[in-house]
Amino acid sequence: MKGYRSEQKGTTMILFLEKEVDHHLAGEIRKEIDDKIDCGSIHNIIFDFKGVGFMDSSGIGMIMGRYRKVRFFGGKVAVSCIERRIDRIFSMSGVYQLIPKYPTLESALESLK
Amino acid sequence: MRKHKEFSITFNSISENEGFARMVVMAFMTCLDPTLEEIADVKTAVSEAVTNAIIHGYNNKDDGKIKMECKIRDNHLHIEVSDQGVGIENIEKAMEPLFTSKPEWERSGMGFAFMEAFMDELDVISSPGKGTKVKMVKTIYSA
Numbered sequence A: 001m002k003g004y005r006s007e008q009k010g011t012t013m014i015l016f017l018e019k020e021v022d023h024h025l026a027g028e029i030r031k032e033i034d035d036k037i038d039c040g041s042i043h044n045i046i047f048d049f050k051g052v053g054f055m056d057s058s059g060i061g062m063i064m065g066r067y068r069k070v071r072f073f074g075g076k077v078a079v080s081c082i083e084r085r086i087d088r089i090f091s092m093s094g095v096y097q098l099i100p101k102y103p104t105l106e107s108a109l110e111s112l113k
Numbered sequence B: 001m002r003k004h005k006e007f008s009i010t011f012n013s014i015s016e017n018e019g020f021a022r023m024v025v026m027a028f029m030t031c032l033d034p035t036l037e038e039i040a041d042v043k044t045a046v047s048e049a050v051t052n053a054i055i056h057g058y059n060n061k062d063d064g065k066i067k068m069e070c071k072i073r074d075n076h077l078h079i080e081v082s083d084q085g086v087g088i089e090n091i092e093k094a095m096e097p098l099f100t101s102k103p104e105w106e107r108s109g110m111g112f113a114f115m116e117a118f119m120d121e122l123d124v125i126s127s128p129g130k131g132t133k134v135k136m137v138k139t140i141y142s143a
């Protein structure tokens, strides 16, 4: 059980997060994304939260960290399919001041075109 | 019916144990018949406290011991998470939202803010070089 899946569409990487995003999972996701950013194959990242029931501050740190990294090369980060509870955690942390949310993955992809 | 029960466990400071700690507390509190929202609140707070013990208390080293003690007294759930790690110099400052001593590790400084928001009581006892204990209480209203 890995806890997430990833897919690449052009230069956009989509992370399909699953169930619980904590310090443990955040560390693994960070490694995979950073390898792809460092070799220059991705520019934008979408974190899709469909089916995610849990996230703590480690998820916030991981997403903000990736935002800072891709922004350096002019890339963008978006989040999609956020349920109410995770929405509250994002709002409290001020994430939406920098990273937009979209109701669906399709609309997030559209926004990056 | 009055409820009165407790347990404590000790586990080592590896990140896999964060999910384990959340599961154990969730199982323990089901007798109070909590709402999904209440369960999620407690899971978040436990995750923050245990993660802090691992990352800050033990500087990400895997040989530290973390103790979690839980008690149910009527409809109050008491949780204490303690480590014997580095401790906190200035507790008041540490608890300010967005304060982190580890920005280079991509911490956001929201852990204590979440514990405060999602639990009814939060108390932090710590001394440098000795360790840290986080005490939290949540009242389960459906109980």
Ligand SMILES: Nc1ncnc2c1ncn2[C@@H]1O[C@H](COP(=O)(O)OP(=O)(O)OP(=O)(O)O)[C@@H](O)[C@H]1O
Pocket: A057, A058, A061, B048, B052, B053, B054, B056, B057, B058, B083, B085, B086, B087, B088, B094, B095, B099, B100, B101, B102, B106, B107, B108, B109, B110, B111, B112, B113, B132
């Ligand atoms: N168990 C602990 N031992 C030592 N220091 C701690 C402990 N818990 C918290 N701290 C200190 O308190 C600060 C604030 O903790 P808090 O959980 O609010 O933020 P963070 O862990 O830095 O970031 P985040 O939780 O958002 O990932 C930490 O940066 C650390 O300096």
Ligand SMILES: [Mg+2]
Pocket: A057, B048, B051, B052, B107, B110, B111, B112
């Ligand atoms: Mg923390």
